Amino acid sequence: MYSRFSTPNIDLLETRLAILDGGEAALTFGSGMAAIATTLMAFAGAGDVVLHTVPLYGGTDAFLNRILARQNIQIEAVAAEADEPAFLAAAASAMAKGPVRILYTETPTNPHNEIVDLALCRKIADHIGNIQGFAPILVCDNTLLGPVGQQPLAHGVDLVVYSLTKYVGGHSDLLAGAVVGAKALTDKIYSIRSLLGGVVDPHTAWLLTRSLETVTLRMRAACDGAERVAAFLERHAKVSRLNYPGLLNVSERRGRLHRKQSSLNGSTFSLMSAKAVPRLSAFWMG
Missing domain, CATH: 3.40.640.10 (Type I PLP-dependent aspartate aminotransferase-like (Major domain))
Incomplete structure (x- = not known):
């Protein structure tokens, strides 16, 4: 072929x-x-x-x-x-x-x-x-x-x-x-x-x-790690907003919808931090 x-x-x-x-x-x-x-x-x-x-x-x-x-x-x-x-x-x-x-x-x-x-x-x-x-x-x-x-x-x-x-x-x-x-x-x-x-x-x-062969194991581990990091960042004084499905409240429509459609929270999140932009830029640039 x-x-x-x-x-x-x-x-x-x-x-x-x-x-x-x-x-x-x-x-x-x-x-x-x-x-x-x-x-x-x-x-x-x-x-x-x-x-x-x-x-x-x-x-x-x-x-x-x-x-x-x-x-x-x-x-x-x-x-x-x-x-x-x-x-x-x-x-x-x-x-x-x-x-x-x-x-x-x-x-x-x-x-x-x-x-x-x-x-x-x-x-x-x-x-x-x-x-x-x-x-x-x-x-x-x-x-x-x-x-x-x-x-x-x-x-x-x-x-x-x-x-x-x-x-x-x-x-x-x-x-x-x-x-x-x-x-x-x-x-x-x-x-x-x-x-x-x-x-x-x-x-x-x-x-x-x-x-x-390992995708299920790896995905669950990645999501578990992300949940721990997200929980830490959510409480951080310089983080004004954190976008992560695992933090959605099931009492709200978005949270209920996520739980209905999904079995994991993923390992990708984004955050907003006006106070730390210069330091973040230095961090990303190594």
Whole structure:
């Protein structure tokens, strides 16, 4: 088999990733952005509309607004934590521009950890489908919680995309991405991947297969460590705000939603600290 299409160990990796995420099929790529970009190109063309939540990972936002927008693909945004009336208004605005082919989201958002209601996204996608005759493909970037911490397919999402570089790879020795979902959908993405040449290389596929042996153990340990660090930073005098799902209160909507959708809190957080900006800059620069 020509390796631009696949190899035996890539096939094995994709089978295991699909099982891990509860999907029918998976495709792997040379990076998370390759997975995201190829997925978007597979379902949106000139004259179509992509409705997406904001904020998004910077690379995804740039691809939507700099690359797809130049291809006469219309872009409509809605706040990540929008309620149903606001989401319906954004859906109406999107449909006014043309056929909505994709509803794209990520949760938690990177790096502010806003929580998107996946069940509401499914409801909005179906609402759009009832009006225009077909539902947009609902895509969720699950990078910040990974397949162990959250299973978007179980909440009505059609396709899950990942950067495998983070949790799944986990050893800082590879760059890769994936998309998981129904085979009828991944087959369409496969045809674009084959033409663009974005498939993961066989050696990286081997490394990822190695990493899958410990992904659950590593993710739980990483989340446990992050919870301890977040608890310390939350009490720090120079931290004015800490964005971390593990600190959300279950008495509030965001906290209840996170507990409903997710089994882990993740290990990524962001903070605001106006008092310590000069020292933080020195710290990051080494």
